[in-house]
Amino acid sequence: MTKVLELRQATKAFRGVPAIRNIDFDVEAGEVHALVGENGAGKSTLTKVLAGVYQLTSGEMLLDGAPVVVSSPSEAKRQGIAMVFQETNLVPSMTVAQNIYLGEEKMFNRLRRLYIQAQRFLLSLNFHVDPMALVSSLGAAKKQMVEIARAVHHEARLIIFDEPTATLTPEEKFHFFGLVRRLKARGVSIIFITHALEEVLALSDRITILRDGELVITGKTVDFDRERIVQSMVGRTLSHELYDLGKPRLRRPYGERVLSVQNLSMGSIVRNTSFSLYSGQVTGFFGLVGAGRTETMKIVSGVLKRDYFHGGSIEREGRAVQYETPRSAMMDGIVYITEDRKIEGFFETMSIAENIYMGRLARGFNPLSVISMAQAKGLAEAWTAKLGVRAIDANAKIIELSGGNQQKVVIAKAAVQEPRIIIFDEPTRGVDVGAIAEIHRFINEIADRGIAVVVISSYLPEILALSDRILVARQGRVVEELDASVATEERIMYAAVH
Amino acid sequence: MLSRNVRIAEYMKQANRRIKPTQEGIVFALAVILFVAFAICLHGFMTSGNIVALIRSVSILGMLGLGMGLVVIGRGIDLAMIATMVVAVSWAFSLAQAGMNFGCALLIGAGFVILVGCINGILVAVAEVPAIFTTLAVGLVVYGVGRAYFFKIDVQNVPDNAGAFSDIGVGHLFGVPMPIIAFAVLALIVWLLLRWTRFGRFVYAMGDNLPAARVTGIPVPQLIIAQYIVSGLIAYAAGLVMAASVASMSTRIYNSTMIYDVLLVVVLGGVSLSGGRGHVRSILVGTLLVGVLLDGMTIMNVTYTEQNLVKSIVLLLALVADSLINPRDEQTAQQQQGDI
Numbered sequence: 001m002t003k004v005l006e007l008r009q010a011t012k013a014f015r016g017v018p019a020i021r022n023i024d025f026d027v028e029a030g031e032v033h034a035l036v037g038e039n040g041a042g043k044s045t046l047t048k049v050l051a052g053v054y055q056l057t058s059g060e061m062l063l064d065g066a067p068v069v070v071s072s073p074s075e076a077k078r079q080g081i082a083m084v085f086q087e088t089n090l091v092p093s094m095t096v097a098q099n100i101y102l103g104e105e106k107m108f109n110r111l112r113r114l115y116i117q118a119q120r121f122l123l124s125l126n127f128h129v130d131p132m133a134l135v136s137s138l139g140a141a142k143k144q145m146v147e148i149a150r151a152v153h154h155e156a157r158l159i160i161f162d163e164p165t166a167t168l169t170p171e172e173k174f175h176f177f178g179l180v181r182r183l184k185a186r187g188v189s190i191i192f193i194t195h196a197l198e199e200v201l202a203l204s205d206r207i208t209i210l211r212d213g214e215l216v217i218t219g220k221t222v223d224f225d226r227e228r229i230v231q232s233m234v235g236r237t238l239s240h241e242l243y244d245l246g247k248p249r250l251r252r253p254y255g256e257r258v259l260s261v262q263n264l265s266m267g268s269i270v271r272n273t274s275f276s277l278y279s280g281q282v283t284g285f286f287g288l289v290g291a292g293r294t295e296t297m298k299i300v301s302g303v304l305k306r307d308y309f310h311g312g313s314i315e316r317e318g319r320a321v322q323y324e325t326p327r328s329a330m331m332d333g334i335v336y337i338t339e340d341r342k343i344e345g346f347f348e349t350m351s352i353a354e355n356i357y358m359g360r361l362a363r364g365f366n367p368l369s370v371i372s373m374a375q376a377k378g379l380a381e382a383w384t385a386k387l388g389v390r391a392i393d394a395n396a397k398i399i400e401l402s403g404g405n406q407q408k409v410v411i412a413k414a415a416v417q418e419p420r421i422i423i424f425d426e427p428t429r430g431v432d433v434g435a436i437a438e439i440h441r442f443i444n445e446i447a448d449r450g451i452a453v454v455v456i457s458s459y460l461p462e463i464l465a466l467s468d469r470i471l472v473a474r475q476g477r478v479v480e481e482l483d484a485s486v487a488t489e490e491r492i493m494y495a496a497v498h
Numbered sequence: 499m500l501s502r503n504v505r506i507a508e509y510m511k512q513a514n515r516r517i518k519p520t521q522e523g524i525v526f527a528l529a530v531i532l533f534v535a536f537a538i539c540l541h542g543f544m545t546s547g548n549i550v551a552l553i554r555s556v557s558i559l560g561m562l563g564l565g566m567g568l569v570v571i572g573r574g575i576d577l578a579m580i581a582t583m584v585v586a587v588s589w590a591f592s593l594a595q596a597g598m599n600f601g602c603a604l605l606i607g608a609g610f611v612i613l614v615g616c617i618n619g620i621l622v623a624v625a626e627v628p629a630i631f632t633t634l635a636v637g638l639v640v641y642g643v644g645r646a647y648f649f650k651i652d653v654q655n656v657p658d659n660a661g662a663f664s665d666i667g668v669g670h671l672f673g674v675p676m677p678i679i680a681f682a683v684l685a686l687i688v689w690l691l692l693r694w695t696r697f698g699r700f701v702y703a704m705g706d707n708l709p710a711a712r713v714t715g716i717p718v719p720q721l722i723i724a725q726y727i728v729s730g731l732i733a734y735a736a737g738l739v740m741a742a743s744v745a746s747m748s749t750r751i752y753n754s755t756m757i758y759d760v761l762l763v764v765v766l767g768g769v770s771l772s773g774g775r776g777h778v779r780s781i782l783v784g785t786l787l788v789g790v791l792l793d794g795m796t797i798m799n800v801t802y803t804e805q806n807l808v809k810s811i812v813l814l815l816a817l818v819a820d821s822l823i824n825p826r827d828e829q830t831a832q833q834q835q836g837d838i
Contacts, residue, residue, distance in 0.1 A: 303712075325712070325717075325718075326712055326714070326715050327712075327715040327716065330714075330715035335715075336713060338710075343709060343710075344707070344710045344712075345713075347710060348774075349706045349774045350703075350706065354699075358716075359714055362714045362715040362716045363715065366696065367695065367696050367697035367724065368696070369696050370694050370695060371695065371696060371698075
């Protein structure tokens with residue numbers, strides 16, 4: 001087999017932090033190559049390097065044995081590399097044929113000829129899509145077909161799929177597999193990223209497993225089974241020191257049941273999920289992309305809009321509740337701390353003190369009550385000390401702080417609302433090591449004080465270090481509940497993949 | 499050692515922030531320079547009569563600017579202000595002329611203003627129509643309804659049973675004309691509201707980052723409705739002062755460029771259209787510059803059309819300056835689609 005594409009010692013760093021490190025990777029002609037790893041393992045970075053979205057910091061890329069520099073996605077397209085993203089890049093208001101030939105229109109287009117041409121082309125690929133249909137009227141699988149047809153039309157020799165089956169129904173998945181096999185028969189190489197191990201085992205010729213930005217193993221699919229893949233995905237050594245893993249840890253007992261969720265549903269993202277939360281303990285919530293963890297918790301805390309609520313029931317200490325705004329959830333003692341602090345976390349024009357004080361103000365009713373600067377200052381001093389916010393003083397603008405300190409302020413803003421249930425969504429994303437330790441310490445402290453804490457995290461060591469109880473979600477549903485005493489990275493990951 | 503260096507670096511950053519000229523400062527400096535230049539070059543500018551006339555002529559604009567400023571800080575815009583003002587005041591006057599008690603008529607006018615504010619707020623907060631289109635259309639509707647059903651002639655005189663009403667337009671207090679006093683009092687009220695009440699802090703928070711305000715538990719829809727009611731009531735107050743000082747209310751004002759002048763006053767002083775930034779101070783400074791400019795041009799006999807041209811160019815410059823100083827990055831754009 002000839003190698004179409006090869007990476008040698010490829011490293012890509014963002015601001016000095018490597019997302020992928022010294023990777024040797026190759027794709028052969030006409031093979032299906034699966035890329036597997038946890039969230040943040042470097043799969044997306046790797047494929048984006050291939051597709052010209054990012055440039056390598058060091059190392060080289062070879063195309064047909066000759067070194068190339070792919071400087072942009074359009075350059076990659078010219079070289080025959082196409083990437084199909086999860087959300088498609090089609091123009092919804094145009095027909096299938098127009099989308100396939102987008103950018104090649106002549107001054108005067110005869111649509112009829114375009115349609116005939118498109119029909120022939122689609123049939124040659126054995127794709128059953130009507131070229132005259134509007135893209136907006138197609139389902140996810142057909143949209144993907146159009147996207148692939150466009151890639152083949154541009155003479156792509158290598159097509160990269162990012163989570164191609166995440167949004168597909170079982171029937172559509174079946175179509176997609178057939179399609180991949182047909183492309184393979186035409187000599188097109190395929191890289192696909194997925195969390196669905198069955199698909200990996202059924203479809204691919206070779207598997208590459210990444211972990212923490214490094215390549216763990218590449219091998220023929222016939223040499224792998226589920227256990228071996230899962231083991232390679234999680235077997236971690238470095239992180240143990242930072243998170244104090246391996247040391248025996250006192251587990252907190254179950255408190256009273258403060259929240260119970262039954263058969264909660266929202267479209268295809270949250271499917272019939274059920275779980276409970278208990279006071280005085282940390283519940284870790286793990287899942288891979290598409291597990292619907294954030295959405296589930298956003299419904300529980302009223303952050304998602306009410307029209308996304310598609311059924312099920314939530315009980316808060318025995319009362320049936322349905323929060324329509326975050327305010328009503330907050331008043332009932334549930335707060336949600338976002339994973340995206342810049343978009344829905346802090347107020348950038350305000351100081352640390354004003355941000356924290358805003359949390360307290362939001363608990364009140366009377367719009368004309370006079371604010372108290374002394375109270376704001378007192379709150380800010382107490383909470384910046386408690387969380388170890390590093391700044392000159394509480395009047396510093398939050399926008400001037402580091403990510404870790406901003407995160408601490410956002411946490412303080414929620415904590416001053418005196419909640420009984422706190423939901424942390426990726427509490428240490430984009431946060432430096434020192435701040436991670438302080439945030440973890442704070443999470444443990446509030447759980448000891450009897451608050452029910454939920455930590456959503458994509459990072460297994462974090463889940464294992466913090467949780468007393470672990471919920472694992474897969475495809476919009478909580479599928480496994482593990483006690484921290486029996487949980488291992490392998491067991492959690494095994495439940496999370498499908 | 500390291501932490502000391504960090505501390506010094508952060509201190510420098512803060513110092514820089516203090517020294518960095520703000521839009522407010524620049525506009526204030528411009529107003530002073532212009533004022534001095536006019537005082538030296540223009541005969542008759544520096545007389546006390548002219549100075550009082552200057553402040554008086556812009557005090558209505560300033561009052562409207564305070565209402566608009568409040569909404570803009572909350573990341574909205576109220577283009578229906580002039581229509582609300584014109585129709586509510588005219589309706590109140592025509593009711594009083596028809597024999598109703600003047601106080602009652604004024605209350606009915608205020609009720610109408612609150613209704614319009616509610617409609618604006620509900621459309622923006624619940625139906626999620628962008629504020630600029632909502633208030634533009636509501637303004638048209640309000641004006642149309644007023645002209646069609648509430649009164650027939652386009653100039654309504656102050657009714658005979660108004661009593662001492664005209665005093666708030668032409669009277670003096672300690673030698674200061676009443677419109678100036680009204681402007682000052684309103685500025686004080688709005689300052690207190692924005693700076694020292696929970697409502698004011700919520701408006702800033704909502705303007706800064708709407709999704710974050712929502713997640714924090716601020717009652718965003720109620721707040722949006724309230725802010726349009728407040729801006730409407732301020733417009734109503736400005737309209738009453740205006741009517742009292744010229745003894746009538748002309749509905750033709752709706753067809754003038756007044757709403758753009760109000761926007762000019764707001765944006766010029768540094769109330770950013772991206773929300774959350776700006777103070778009452780900014781609006782006062784903006785009003786001052788516009789006032790000096792208009793007064794100087796009038797003394798120089800610049801025609802009305804040319805004055806409009808100058809104003810529009812200044813507005814354009816202020817908008818460009820705003821978007822340079824407060825750029826919309828990708829994340830601000832995402833916040834923009836705040837769900838309520």
